[in-house]
Amino acid sequence: xxxxxxxxxxxxxxxxxxxxxxxxxxxxxxxxxxxxxxxxxxxxxxxxxxxxxxxxxxxxxxxxxxxxxxxxxxxxxxxxxxxxxxxxxxxxxxxxxxxxxxxxxxxxxxxxxxxxxxxxxxxxxxx
Numbered sequence: 001x002x003x004x005x006x007x008x009x010x011x012x013x014x015x016x017x018x019x020x021x022x023x024x025x026x027x028x029x030x031x032x033x034x035x036x037x038x039x040x041x042x043x044x045x046x047x048x049x050x051x052x053x054x055x056x057x058x059x060x061x062x063x064x065x066x067x068x069x070x071x072x073x074x075x076x077x078x079x080x081x082x083x084x085x086x087x088x089x090x091x092x093x094x095x096x097x098x099x100x101x102x103x104x105x106x107x108x109x110x111x112x113x114x115x116x117x118x119x120x121x122x123x124x125x126x127x
Contacts (some may be wrong), residue, residue: 002034006122007098008067009107010090015051015125017059023126036067037103041093043069045062076100083116095119 008016015021016028027037046054047079072093080096091109095116098105105113108125 002032004070004101004103005035006037006106007039007070007094007101007103007106008036008042009094009109010045010049010106012106012124013038013042013046013063013083015108016063017046017057019059021125024124027124034068036106037070037101038064038067039094039097040069040072041090041097045090052106057120068096070101072097073100092116 012024015024019025046060048055076093076097076099079099080093083092083096087093089112091112095105095113099102099116099119104120104122106122106124107113108123110121110123113119113121
């Protein structure tokens with residue numbers, strides 16, 4: 001299996017689950033198999049947003065079949081500890097996860113990540 005290149009942020013997952021941005025869905029569809037991944041943190045964030053039903057939704061099952069969930073591990077935890085803290089934000093955890101795996105974070109919220117040193121981001125939403 002290919003090593004992922006991109007980590008899909010929670011906001012992008014929501015756009016994909018709701019099929020609200022055709023340009024984004026088209027960009028995702030042309031990515032090489034195995035190049036996209038989702039952080040376990042994003043999965044937790046989706047469960048906070050949608051509750052238990054998130055795990056039963058066929059749209060989420062389909063998304064997860066295409067993108068493996070990456071465990072938040074010790075390397076990510078160490079990087080998180082070195083980042084500027086923001087209370088109540090999953091963004092720092094997701095940023096640390098992307099940095100620990102040397103992944104490009106695909107997000108529509110680049111501003112939220114602008115102050116994270118060395119984090120590479122891309123916006124595929126067309127915004």
